[in-house]
Amino acid sequence: MKSTNTFTNKAELYAKYRQTYPSDYIDYLVSKADINDDCIIADIGSGTGILSKQLLERCFTVIGVEPNDDMRAAAEQSLKSCSRFTSVKATAEETTLHDHSVDFVTVAQAFHWFDIDKFRVECQRILKHDAKVALVWNIRDESSILNKESAAICKKYCPSFTGFSGGMHENPLPFHQFFNAGFEVKTFRNDLPFHLDGFLGRYLSASFAPKKNDKEYNPFINALKELFERYSNNGTIIIPNLTRSYLGEV
Structure with missing residues (x-):
């Protein structure tokens, strides 16, 4: 796994401004993965618990596996009233979960940080027979001019x-x-x-975004504000976005 400190000091922004996943996507998972209320789901790289919370709302038992202390603490705080949630400090490659103890594995917005070969072996170890893995991202619609311009801003100001x-x-x-x-x-x-504020917060929650003491911070914010002014309507901007899922056995 790449550095577990990537999102240190960004948990508050991440929890506040990162989006949830569409309810029809959760419906799709429940149907296609053949899971029910008795199933245990391991949400690997669970971060601040965005997907974990949506799964808990469907009455699943969820184990959130997250190595970053700030992100994990945010999840533990927001989900502390959920008796079906367990938080584990561990990596995707070494989850510490028992052999063949999990009915389903989810990875939301995190798979690209993993050592893929080692994670595959770990999934094979912790999953029950014929159980599935779902990898999901909220991703920008690449056909959008707004997203192309914001990518150019990020490339310019985010090393x-x-x-x-x-x-x-x-x-x-x-x-x-x-x-x-x-x-x-x-x-x-x-x-x-x-x-x-949400538009700026969404970009500042990214791993690549400069922090306040970085020289690129103010130029980055100013460029995003100018972009917002050009594309917003009555104080609201719409970022064209997709939720893309990959589901299968490992």
Whole structure:
């Protein structure tokens, strides 16, 4: 796994401004993964618990596995009233979960940070027979001019920017290497409305975004504000966005 400190000091922004997943996507998971209320789901790289919360709302038992202390603490705080939630400090490659103890694995917005080969072996160890893995991202609609312009801003002011979602568009992930055989790809519309503070917060929550003491911070914010002014309507901007899922066995 890449550095577990990538999102340190960004948990508050992440929890506040990162979007949830469409309800029809959750319906799809429940149907296609053949899971029920008795199932245990391991949400790997669970972050601040965004997907975990949506799964808990469907009455599943969820184990959130997250190595970053700030992100994990945010999830533990927001989900402390959920008796079906367990928080584990561990990595995707070494989850510490028992052999064949999990009915389903989810990975939301995190797979591109993992050592894919080691994670595949770990999934095979913790999953029950014929259980599935779901990899999901909220991703910008690449056909959008707004998203193309925001990517240019990020490239200019964010030294570590390699593309949205870890650059998975520019460098496609080896899904055929990860999944055992065939896997299903499903896309859902999930456009994101923001006021100015949310629009800025969404970008500042990214791993590549500069922090306040970085020299690029103010120019980055100013460029985003100018973009917001050009594309917003009555104080709201819509970021064209998709939820894309990859589901299969490993």
